[in-house]
Amino acid sequence: MIQRLPQSALDPAGPAAERIAALWDFAFWTAAVVYVVVIAALLYAAFHRKRPAAVPVVDRDPRTERRLLVAVSGATAATVVILLVFFVVDLGVTGAVANPAAMHEHSTVSRARHEAPAGALRVKVTGYQWWWKIEYLDSVPSRRVTTANELVVPVGRPVAIDFESGDVIHSFWVPALHGKRDLVPGRTTRLTIEAARPGVYRGECAEFCGHQHAKMALHVVAQPADEFAVWYEAQLAPASVPADSLRRAGMHVFLGKPCAMCHNIAGLPASGQVAPDLTHLASRRTIAAGILPNTKGHLAGWILDPQRIKPGAKMPPNGLSPDELEAILAFLGGLR
Amino acid sequence: MTSLAHPPDAPPPARLTIDVSELPTTTFGRRNLNWWGTVGFMAIEGTTMIVAAAALLYIRGNFDSWPPRPILPPHLGVPSLVLLLLLVKLVPAWYAIDSAQRLDRAASRRWMALALLLGTAATAFRLLEFDSLNVRWDTNAYGSIVWTILGLHTFLLVFDVLETAAILLLLGDEERLRTKHYADVEDASVYEFFLSLSWVPLFLLVYLLPRIG
Amino acid sequence: MAPAPGDPHEDERLDEMHERLARVHADAPGLWGWLTTTDHKRIAKRYVVTAMAFFVLAGIDALIMRLQLARPEGGLVGPDAYNQLFTVHGSTMMFLFAVPIMEALGLYFVPLMVGTRNVAFPRLNAFGYWTYLIGGVLLWGAFFLDVGPDAGWFAYVPLSGPAFSPGKRMDVWSQMITFTEIAALVSAVEIIATVMHQKAPGMSIARLPIFVWAMLVTSFMVLFAMSTVATASIFLAMDRLIGTHFFNVAEGGDPILWQHLFWFFGHPEVYIIFLPATGIVSSVLPAFTRRPVFGYPAIVVSTIATGVIGYTVWVHHMFNIGLPVLAGSFFTAASLLVAVPTAVQIFCWIATIWTGRPRLTTTMLFVGGFFVTFIIGGLTGVQIASMAFDAQVHDTFFIVAHFHYVLIGGAVFPLFAGFYYWFPKWTGRHLGEGLGTLHFWLFFIGMQVTFFPMHQLGLDGMPRRVYTYVDGLGWNGLNLLATVGAFTFAAAVLVFLANVAWSLRHGARADADPWVADTLEWATSSPPPAYNFAHIPVVRGRSALWDRTPNDPIVVGLSTKRREVLLTTLLDAEPDSRHEHPWPSIHPLLAALAVGVLFVGAIFHPAAVLVGGALFCAAAFGWGWPRKKSEIHAIEHALEHGHAHHPPAAPSRRTA
Numbered sequence A: 001m002i003q004r005l006p007q008s009a010l011d012p013a014g015p016a017a018e019r020i021a022a023l024w025d026f027a028f029w030t031a032a033v034v035y036v037v038v039i040a041a042l043l044y045a046a047f048h049r050k051r052p053a054a055v056p057v058v059d060r061d062p063r064t065e066r067r068l069l070v071a072v073s074g075a076t077a078a079t080v081v082i083l084l085v086f087f088v089v090d091l092g093v094t095g096a097v098a099n100p101a102a103m104h105e106h107s108t109v110s111r112a113r114h115e116a117p118a119g120a121l122r123v124k125v126t127g128y129q130w131w132w133k134i135e136y137l138d139s140v141p142s143r144r145v146t147t148a149n150e151l152v153v154p155v156g157r158p159v160a161i162d163f164e165s166g167d168v169i170h171s172f173w174v175p176a177l178h179g180k181r182d183l184v185p186g187r188t189t190r191l192t193i194e195a196a197r198p199g200v201y202r203g204e205c206a207e208f209c210g211h212q213h214a215k216m217a218l219h220v221v222a223q224p225a226d227e228f229a230v231w232y233e234a235q236l237a238p239a240s241v242p243a244d245s246l247r248r249a250g251m252h253v254f255l256g257k258p259c260a261m262c263h264n265i266a267g268l269p270a271s272g273q274v275a276p277d278l279t280h281l282a283s284r285r286t287i288a289a290g291i292l293p294n295t296k297g298h299l300a301g302w303i304l305d306p307q308r309i310k311p312g313a314k315m316p317p318n319g320l321s322p323d324e325l326e327a328i329l330a331f332l333g334g335l336r
Numbered sequence B: 001m002t003s004l005a006h007p008p009d010a011p012p013p014a015r016l017t018i019d020v021s022e023l024p025t026t027t028f029g030r031r032n033l034n035w036w037g038t039v040g041f042m043a044i045e046g047t048t049m050i051v052a053a054a055a056l057l058y059i060r061g062n063f064d065s066w067p068p069r070p071i072l073p074p075h076l077g078v079p080s081l082v083l084l085l086l087l088v089k090l091v092p093a094w095y096a097i098d099s100a101q102r103l104d105r106a107a108s109r110r111w112m113a114l115a116l117l118l119g120t121a122a123t124a125f126r127l128l129e130f131d132s133l134n135v136r137w138d139t140n141a142y143g144s145i146v147w148t149i150l151g152l153h154t155f156l157l158v159f160d161v162l163e164t165a166a167i168l169l170l171l172g173d174e175e176r177l178r179t180k181h182y183a184d185v186e187d188a189s190v191y192e193f194f195l196s197l198s199w200v201p202l203f204l205l206v207y208l209l210p211r212i213g
Numbered sequence C: 001m002a003p004a005p006g007d008p009h010e011d012e013r014l015d016e017m018h019e020r021l022a023r024v025h026a027d028a029p030g031l032w033g034w035l036t037t038t039d040h041k042r043i044a045k046r047y048v049v050t051a052m053a054f055f056v057l058a059g060i061d062a063l064i065m066r067l068q069l070a071r072p073e074g075g076l077v078g079p080d081a082y083n084q085l086f087t088v089h090g091s092t093m094m095f096l097f098a099v100p101i102m103e104a105l106g107l108y109f110v111p112l113m114v115g116t117r118n119v120a121f122p123r124l125n126a127f128g129y130w131t132y133l134i135g136g137v138l139l140w141g142a143f144f145l146d147v148g149p150d151a152g153w154f155a156y157v158p159l160s161g162p163a164f165s166p167g168k169r170m171d172v173w174s175q176m177i178t179f180t181e182i183a184a185l186v187s188a189v190e191i192i193a194t195v196m197h198q199k200a201p202g203m204s205i206a207r208l209p210i211f212v213w214a215m216l217v218t219s220f221m222v223l224f225a226m227s228t229v230a231t232a233s234i235f236l237a238m239d240r241l242i243g244t245h246f247f248n249v250a251e252g253g254d255p256i257l258w259q260h261l262f263w264f265f266g267h268p269e270v271y272i273i274f275l276p277a278t279g280i281v282s283s284v285l286p287a288f289t290r291r292p293v294f295g296y297p298a299i300v301v302s303t304i305a306t307g308v309i310g311y312t313v314w315v316h317h318m319f320n321i322g323l324p325v326l327a328g329s330f331f332t333a334a335s336l337l338v339a340v341p342t343a344v345q346i347f348c349w350i351a352t353i354w355t356g357r358p359r360l361t362t363t364m365l366f367v368g369g370f371f372v373t374f375i376i377g378g379l380t381g382v383q384i385a386s387m388a389f390d391a392q393v394h395d396t397f398f399i400v401a402h403f404h405y406v407l408i409g410g411a412v413f414p415l416f417a418g419f420y421y422w423f424p425k426w427t428g429r430h431l432g433e434g435l436g437t438l439h440f441w442l443f444f445i446g447m448q449v450t451f452f453p454m455h456q457l458g459l460d461g462m463p464r465r466v467y468t469y470v471d472g473l474g475w476n477g478l479n480l481l482a483t484v485g486a487f488t489f490a491a492a493v494l495v496f497l498a499n500v501a502w503s504l505r506h507g508a509r510a511d512a513d514p515w516v517a518d519t520l521e522w523a524t525s526s527p528p529p530a531y532n533f534a535h536i537p538v539v540r541g542r543s544a545l546w547d548r549t550p551n552d553p554i555v556v557g558l559s560t561k562r563r564e565v566l567l568t569t570l571l572d573a574e575p576d577s578r579h580e581h582p583w584p585s586i587h588p589l590l591a592a593l594a595v596g597v598l599f600v601g602a603i604f605h606p607a608a609v610l611v612g613g614a615l616f617c618a619a620a621f622g623w624g625w626p627r628k629k630s631e632i633h634a635i636e637h638a639l640e641h642g643h644a645h646h647p648p649a650a651p652s653r654r655t656a
């Protein structure tokens, strides 16, 4: 358990995940003790007397039976007490992690409704088969940022997420930060996460959502507040027609092929809404919903035949000549 | 009942025996095994109805108005007639039970025939009743659930009519009719009580709820 | 029963009695008899064999899944196949294996344990088996044709709905559900009626064997749970086939409605599997500890309490849909509460072993395996009842670990215990103890090696239902270990099958009561005759066989010309009336086929509902329409004089 794993709930990096990991420690040790005691009793019961009897003993000694009754009642009472303690401890943690305001004070007060804490960054995440659309909400429409599969957040600041689904049920889960929350068509669900230290935290869709449920990952990138601010401003900028000729050629390939029907690139005549926004593709670490590193080679493989990498994915294979490919890769590589 | 006598079918002698040969072979109500079967099926069908009713209430929460605009609330004419027929049917059902318990063949036939008549009429009007809903099953979830509830009950109604007809046929066939079949008359009639009475709350849900919003 | 002393003609009379009853209860020979039988033992054995076949098939699915997951980016199967594999594995294990096999044990042993000749409504029983078989064949036929369902065993909408699962796959799933639920429902009605009214005189409600109690409570749970899921699956089928909108958000439907309906069934379902297994444990313990189970009232009350509380916890499967904390806490509390009756049972069993004289047969090894394994699953169950903790491990391999620990630990281990215990009753031969011990240890080790690592995998972030995973997440080693465990399992199951094959021919012969056990199934020969008991026994205590005395009365006076059973009163089991069970009949099979036409046909065209319905009515008419009195007299006469061996099962031309 000491080993650091990228997607482990036991390696928490946020207050909610920390509380839950502590709850697990408690639950694990309680269960372990209960288990050892019960199994020890069982083994003693089975082996403490060695003479099997042939005839059944129907008329029991009432004194033994009474002692048994006391023992069973005692054990039951102990069970009830343990369950009660567990319930109270759980209520504390459940209330706290559901209510980010309380989490900071380590208070056990729980409010029934989820309210975004003051000063929280507000984000909307929409699940699609099999990728995540991420929108940073801002009261000023021009200051909204849309991206995909990579949620960049400032360290130490609560991020209040609204979840929606564009098709089937998905579930947002980044174990290092918090438990999961389902994305249910027709409703908006909420969760507030927070990263306590900088880092990249991997998550995966947890609710089975069809063919590529297994390859619907995402990353939360936690950055110090100032870095985050820089990133955010960069994301606000639309793309423009590239100056470089190869890239410009690539842009024309992109706009000439069906790509633009599905994908959006702000600033260019590509405004498809059924696929990840590519305006700042090159700034992302991964492609194809957190599955492949965002390198030229992987990008090429993906564009030519997404079906080989994610069979069933909602992006068709594209017949591109080597020149076209080269150009389009250069163009996409420039989308910083 | 424990005796040392030798019953006719040659039991081991000198042995305490419980002779059950004098026990009745036809019983009614709780004493009748088949009655429990009927109760079991009523429990199953009743659960199905409760689940459908719960689904209706749940779905209702998704709409601002009930029925959803611009759908009109259902008409009450035919549905009320069907409800009335179903309730009136309880009279022959009641007397059918009574005459069956008296093993009175003529009376059983009479009452079962009347029940059949009323049941058939109710079923016939029931087929018209779907029109009164003012909505199709594939219009929206409201239409789906009210059609399903009505359809479910209709399905049971049709089977009940067929069963009543079969029993009536048996009551007319002296070559086959045996005493124990009177218990089936009772059973079928008890089931009719279930079928008619269960419709009352469902009727309220389907027809009156839309009128109060 | 113990023979009465001193009468030289006793044996002769008994033989005569046996012969008459045998004639009356005989099935027609050959295939016709096989198709028409209404003998609860034949039908229950059929259920057991069929369910075990499905277990092996679903187990092979699991092996393929484990091979695929043995290493990252495994290439054995693609996502499409994998999704079918786990859906069919889960659905088969739950609907075609675990529930039916427990029902089957009930159908076999409840009539024997309460001392009657057959289960109530024998034709319904035959009908139930055939619908079950049709449902199973439908699912597996579709799977082999590569149109197996692929939306998971709980088929969440909208994924399973018309928009996201076009084609027939999910139709197959929803109809399979309906078939198996019909089978479960009719079995439940039969068992309830049998326990209500066919108990042997003296077997008052306070003397019912605990296994019978467990089956009774289970059957009541089935009535409500299975009706719910059958309704839900019909909603789903209608959404898919005729365009209703129950689960379509755009038209006011709601995907969460499906989750509520499914889990309102789904949680009780797990106790429907578990409670009969507790009944098995309570049945075998007395035989192998030489004492009655300690705390009969506590165990009975716990069983009932589990059944009741089990209906109040379903939302713990939906903790992450965004519930208010308060609502969630209610279901946490209920889930913790349901652990208490289970704990009580466990403590009573340990107390029984403590003060008994345990014999370590293979049966008892499996009971031991049950404790060691199930309790782990129960404790993780308590942990995941916490909303906060569940938010992390829900839909991960931690849950996969939890439910295999409770399902295999809580149901399959007791089931195997039951097999080793009851095999002599079924076949007249013992299962081999040597192979049995090997079977146990392989199974036990396989269990822990396969599923224990999955807890860690879940905590390390591995979601369930993934057809593959990328390298570098730290999951490789534990997955490989789990795969190795799965093959150990397979070896164990093979050893078991070999043991059965060998023992059927060469196993040590068993007499009526080889374990000197306490319930009535051991009062008749192994295997029991078609009519179970020549004379219905009279019961004097909770341990029917241990409490009897040589002078206990027996019941006489039941007809030896028809299939008559004794009905007794509900609470006190006083003799009350005689009831005639029907002769064998082909109509249950025909009715099941009609239901098959109805539901399978509906996948292709709604009109099939009418055709199937009409066929069903025809079959039901033949089923219920009585023979002429003159004909009955002729049959009875023939039977009495030993001419006709099996006219009753012959096709009845008049009713066609």
Ligand code: HEA
Pocket (backbone or CB within 6 Å): A034, A038, A078, A079, A080, A082, A083, C270, C271, C273, C274, C316, C317, C335, C336, C338, C339, C340, C342, C343, C346, C374, C375, C377, C378, C379, C380, C381, C382, C384, C385, C386, C390, C393, C394, C395, C399, C402, C403, C406, C407, C410, C411
């Ligand atoms: C035989 C089947 C069976 C049984 C008996 C149980 C028993 C229990 N289960 Fe389990 N469960 C399943 C089968 C079963 N479950 C399945 C199939 C699923 C997943 C379905 C799916 O998603 O596919 C599931 C999922 C599941 C969930 C949802 C998890 C999720 O999806 O996120 C939860 C949550 O609360 C839960 C809880 C419990 C609890 C509290 C018990 C309790 O009844 C356990 C009680 C037993 C004990 C506690 C052990 C014995 C007691 C003692 C030794 C005394 C001492 C104990 C203490 C002091 C605590 N189960």
Ligand code: HEA
Pocket (backbone or CB within 6 Å): C055, C056, C057, C058, C059, C060, C062, C063, C065, C066, C086, C087, C089, C090, C091, C093, C094, C097, C098, C151, C152, C153, C154, C400, C404, C407, C408, C412, C450, C463, C464, C465, C466, C467, C486, C489, C490, C491, C493, C494
């Ligand atoms: C009673 C129920 C039950 C039982 C007994 C089992 C038994 C097993 N299960 Fe399963 N399982 C479920 C119920 C059950 N399961 C459910 C409900 C799900 C959820 C599905 C879903 O998500 O929708 C699930 C899911 C599930 C998964 C998760 C899949 C995923 O989420 O991606 C896995 C993965 O390892 C698994 C493995 C196993 C294994 C290895 C066994 C082993 O115990 C199997 C042992 C048996 C065998 C291995 C058969 C061996 C026989 C032979 C080899 C004979 C050879 C043949 C001849 C000679 C003819 N199961």
Ligand code: CUA
Pocket (backbone or CB within 6 Å): A127, A128, A130, A169, A170, A171, A205, A206, A207, A208, A209, A210, A212, A213, A214, A216
């Ligand atoms: Cu999206 Cu699983």
Ligand SMILES: [Cu+2]
Pocket (backbone or CB within 6 Å): C266, C267, C270, C313, C314, C316, C317
């Ligand atoms: Cu549950």
